[in-house]
Amino acid sequence: MRFSLILVAPARPENVGAAARAMKTMGFEELRIVESQAHLDPAARRVAHGAGEILDKATQWPSLAAALEDIDFSIATTARSRAKFRYYATPQQVESQLAEKQQWLGSAALVFGREDTGLTNEELELVDLLTGIPMAADYPSLNLGQAVMVYCYQLSALRQVTAAQATPADGQQLAALRQRVNLLVARLEVSDDQKLVDWLDQRLGLLQQRDTAMLHRLLHDIEKKLIDKNA
Incomplete structure (x- = not known):
């Protein structure tokens, strides 16, 4: 790194x-x-x-x-x-x-x-x-x-410490997750809850790669449900 x-x-x-x-x-x-x-x-x-x-x-x-x-x-x-x-x-x-x-x-x-x-x-x-x-x-x-x-x-x-090479670097994964969370917060109309927004913004940086990938999957499911509900 x-x-x-x-x-x-x-x-x-x-x-x-x-x-x-x-x-x-x-x-x-x-x-x-x-x-x-x-x-x-x-x-x-x-x-x-x-x-x-x-x-x-x-x-x-x-x-x-x-x-x-x-x-x-x-x-x-x-x-x-x-x-x-x-x-x-x-x-x-x-x-x-x-x-x-x-x-x-x-x-x-x-x-x-x-x-x-x-x-x-x-x-x-x-x-x-x-x-x-x-x-x-x-x-x-x-x-x-x-x-x-x-x-x-x-x-x-x-x-x-020599970084393991088994997993290729994906520098965009965290940035994409942050953008996805912000869009969902706006879509749910809870962006005026500043404590929630601050908590999400600051806690995302603590996630490990496995947690980031799992949260991406969860957000995908939530987004799909919202689309189906509004269809």
């Missing part, structure tokens, strides 16, 4: 350098930068200290949506205090999810938000799974470089 780290609008070059250093230390290579050129600042290279090639190869993107276009499965880090989003995976749970999904998905990305405000609600809605780092207190919080290091360390074991 190809794995990318995405930094959205980082403001401090030192944080980008620290993130690159954490990536290099733990075996990650692909860095995507959204709406920022902080990685080009000399301060970023000073802090990167031996991870300059990650900064050199970092790609720039105009928006998070653009950076995720070729990604099959995405995870975003966010503070647990955001009222709209109630379901979070711990770093350990993220590792378990990716360990399963690397058997059938071709690419994944971990998204980090702005140092001061994090990711917007609109940006959080673009990803498949939300995660947060449990902490004993709300303050002091982890800075960007520290947060990247926590996740790189937790996920580093995945770099040592």
Whole structure:
């Protein structure tokens, strides 16, 4: 599985350098930068200290949506205090999810938000799974470089695992399921139930391949029944 780290609008070059250093230390290579050129600042290279090639190869993107276009499965880090989003995976749970999904998905990305405000609600809605780092207190919080290091360390074991080749990667299966669920919710006229919509949107990212396939079959049967009923 190809794995990318995405930094959205980082403001401090030192944080980008620290993130690159954490990536290099733990075996990650692909860095995507959204709406920022902080990685080009000399301060970023000073802090990167031996991870300059990650900064050199970092790609720039105009928006998070653009950076995720070729990604099959995405995870975003966010503070647990955001009222709209109630379901979070711990770093350990993220590792378990990716360990399963690397058997059938071709690419994944971990998204980090702005140092001061994090990711917007609109940006959080673009990803498949939300995660947060449990902490004993709300303050002091982890800075960007520290947060990247926590996740790189937790996920580093995945770099040592060779994905099984028995099942071909199907990166569109999850996206198709999400679209199918949204259409069914609209058809049943329950899209105004925000708690239900949020629960569905955030729980779909936790499904394993077998569960995804079974839910596709169930939705097919429901859709067929609705067509027969309205015929």
